[in-house]
Amino acid sequence: MDTPHAIDVAVIGGGPAGLQAALTIGRVHRRATLFDDGRYRNATVAHMHNVVTHDGTPPAExxxxxxxxLAAYATVDVREERVETVAPLDGxxxxxxxxxxHEVVAAAVVLATGLRDxxxxxxxxxxxxxxxxxACPFCHGHExxxxxxxxxxxxxAPHLSRILGPVAGSLVVLPHEDEAPDGLPDGVAVAPGRVERAHxxxxxxxxxxxDGRExxxxxxxVAPRFTQSAPFAAQLGLELNPSGCIRVDELGRTSVAGVSAGGDLAHQAALPMPMVSVVQAMAGGQLAASGALMGLLSAAH
Structure with a gap:
């Protein structure tokens, strides 16, 4: 086993939130390690959209x-490795x-591991x-x-049909459940029966x-259910919102001192759910990094 070494901030997650967090930390020459296990919520998406200057860019690019x-910043290290556990240390x-x-000791942690749909x-x-x-009409509707x-x-269905109304030539709701939706705009069709297969x-x-019709x-x-994609909220005993996402304050700080979170996995208590987009994830990553750095500065005094 490697000898643990101390860094300022460990960033877990290599998507937009984690990458932005690592950049923010590197810009002020703090030591950061970004852990990226190669699993991303948008792994099946061919192109990102609704991202200014990157509209249509493949996520891998x-x-x-x-x-x-990030390679331009000497204090930032990227490890293609999955973190299994995060535990607070005495003192x-x-x-x-x-x-x-492999073990790493960090003064602060930024969680950016996202959600699982x-x-x-x-x-x-x-x-x-x-x-x-x-799931997102802003990301996929225009096509x-x-x-x-x-x-x-x-x-x-009522919410999505109002957003998609100006985009689509026509709309059809497939209830899937037994009850048809209420409050649909005029002109939205409702298909009879449950959906059994898709191809x-x-x-x-x-x-x-x-009934065999197509x-x-x-x-x-579709509005998928989502869960935390990593076990760290449970391991650290972080407070959660009713949505199941980590509760954070205006600077991305969680209920445990020294732990910040940014991206899809977290949101403030005032919101019913995370605002899911690449831009929001990057903004959340930057806030979480700022919150982590503020904690380090406070601890130094």
Whole structure:
């Protein structure tokens, strides 16, 4: 086992939030290690959208550019390694243990590990996720402009149909549950019966209903359930919001001193859920890094 070594901030997660956090820390020459295990919430997405100057950029290209820019900062180290445990140390700081047994001691921790999406149990849906099946109309709606667009599930249908109304040529709601949604705008169709299967046919999604009928759409929007993608909130006993996301203050600080969080996995108590986007994740990462650095400055006095 390697001898533990001390750094200022350990950043866990190599997506937009973690990359921005590492950059923020590197800009003031603090020692940071970014842990990236290669698993990303948007791994199935071909292009990022609604990101100014990066609209249409592949996520892998975005990460590669960020990594190259981080290399200019001598105090920032990037490790392609999964962190398994984070534990507070007596007297302050945290011990991080990686899957290889490697240990790192950090004065502060920024969590940027994101969320894991849980889709409805419909055959074939997972294979289309991030492509023809998506959650965010700001990120994926424009590509289906003028065409027939589907919304899966009743709960989010009124909200999503109002956002997508000016974009889609027509809208159809597939309740999936037994009850049809209330409060839909005029002109929105509702398909009868549950969806049993989904598959791609060219650039369309074909949805097979329980009675054998089919609905074809250019894009299907769904509001997935989500959970923390890493165990650190539970390991550290962090306070959570009702959404299941980590509760943070205006500077991304959690209920445990020295631990900050940014990106999809966290939000302030005033919000019902995280504001999921690449731009919001980067902003959250920068705030979390600032909160971590403020803690270090306070501890020095």
């Amino acid at each position: 975005f990460r590669a550019t960020a990594r190259a820019q 302050g700081g945290f011990l991080l243990t990686g899957g290889s047994g 849980e889709l409805p149990g419909i055959e074939g849906l997972d294979a289309l996720w991030g492509d023809l099946v998506a 289906a402009a003028g065409r027939r667009v589907g919304i899966l599930g009743s709960a989010a 791609r046919d060219g650039d369309e999604v074909v949805l097979t209903l329980a 609905e074809r759409v250019a894009a299907l929007f």
